[in-house]
Amino acid sequence: MIFIIGTAGSGKSLFTAAFSEWLKISKQDVAIVNLDPGALKLPYSPDVDIRNYVDVGNLMEKYELGPNGAVILAADLIADEIENVARDVESTNADLVLVDTPGQMEVFAFRASGPYIVNELTKEPKALVYLFDSVFSNNPLNYVSNMFLSAAVYNRFFQPQVHLLTKTDLLPKKEVDKIAEWSTNTRALEDSIDHLEGAKQPFSRNMMRAIIQLGLKFRLIPVSSKSNQGMNNINLVLERILAGGEKYTY
Ligand SMILES: Nc1nc2c(ncn2[C@@H]2O[C@H](COP(=O)(O)OP(=O)(O)OP(=O)(O)O)[C@@H](O)[C@H]2O)c(=O)[nH]1
Numbered sequence: 255m256i257f258i259i260g261t262a263g264s265g266k267s268l269f270t271a272a273f274s275e276w277l278k279i280s281k282q283d284v285a286i287v288n289l290d291p292g293a294l295k296l297p298y299s300p301d302v303d304i305r306n307y308v309d310v311g312n313l314m315e316k317y318e319l320g321p322n323g324a325v326i327l328a329a330d331l332i333a334d335e336i337e338n339v340a341r342d343v344e345s346t347n348a349d350l351v352l353v354d355t356p357g358q359m360e361v362f363a364f365r366a367s368g369p370y371i372v373n374e375l376t377k378e379p380k381a382l383v384y385l386f387d388s389v390f391s392n393n394p395l396n397y398v399s400n401m402f403l404s405a406a407v408y409n410r411f412f413q414p415q416v417h418l419l420t421k422t423d424l425l426p427k428k429e430v431d432k433i434a435e436w437s438t439n440t441r442a443l444e445d446s447i448d449h450l451e452g453a454k455q456p457f458s459r460n461m462m463r464a465i466i467q468l469g470l471k472f473r474l475i476p477v478s479s480k481s482n483q484g485m486n487n488i489n490l491v492l493e494r495i496l497a498g499g500e501k502y503t504y
């Protein structure tokens with residue numbers, strides 16, 4: 255089971271759609287779970303849908319909540335439905351399950367319900383895929399902030415975590431290569447941080463060093479859900495984590 259996670263708008267749902275299509279073409283037996291109770295439109299047809307159990311619109315009316323309060327309550331209510339969702343997932347009989355998580359990452363990652371859901375939804379091998387939006391991550395300050403967020407997510411779930419650089423079709427290749435290099439070459443990132451102005455520079459540098467000291471590996475895999483760039487690379491990494499390098503479906 256693969257949980258797709260990232261900040262709002264980072265490309266979770268479209269990646270879920272594109273990667274599942276790519277897997278199907280590669281003759282893999284894949285199912286999709288939508289765990290975003292607030293999703294209005296999805297770029298895929300989910301096999302399992304949390305909206306069948308939790309309805310943000312109803313919660314807003316019933317408890318007189320605004321949209322954000324209702325989304326937070328909804329995320330907590332997912333935990334109460336976990337047995338139903340797990341049963342629905344089981345009945346798909348799929349070899350691989352992609353889980354699209356709520357739009358606002360914090361309601362999933364930084365509340366008690368998220369790790370509970372990840373632990374309870376399956377006992378099969380699992381991985382998290384954390385998305386770096388390439389347009390947002392294209393300056394060293396934002397990049398380091400995103401490293402920090404992904405480290406915080408790792409610290410919440412303690413599952414194997416793979417990092418993607420999404421929407422690469424929106425940037426020139428040179429820019430994509432530069433961001434990808436930051437993730438493997440600390441000197442390159444430090445050089446870019448050196449060009450920041452004022453207090454941002456020592457702050458970013460110290461934050462970068464703190465995260466690197468944690469020993470977390472952040473190698474970013476560039477992907478585009480529009481052109482399918484990188485799907486093969488992410489698939490190979492996930493096969494290694496989840497199936498010991500074998501295909502999920504024979
Ligand atoms: N060009 C391009 N646009 C993308 C790509 N991935 C996502 N987008 C666009 O970015 C926007 C957000 O994508 P989503 O897949 O909805 O992102 P999300 O993380 O699920 O967003 P929320 O669930 O609303 O937080 C949409 O307009 C997508 O069409 C990509 O690889 N390339």
Ligand SMILES: [Mg+2]
Nearest residue numbers: 266267290357
């Ligand atoms: Mg989404």
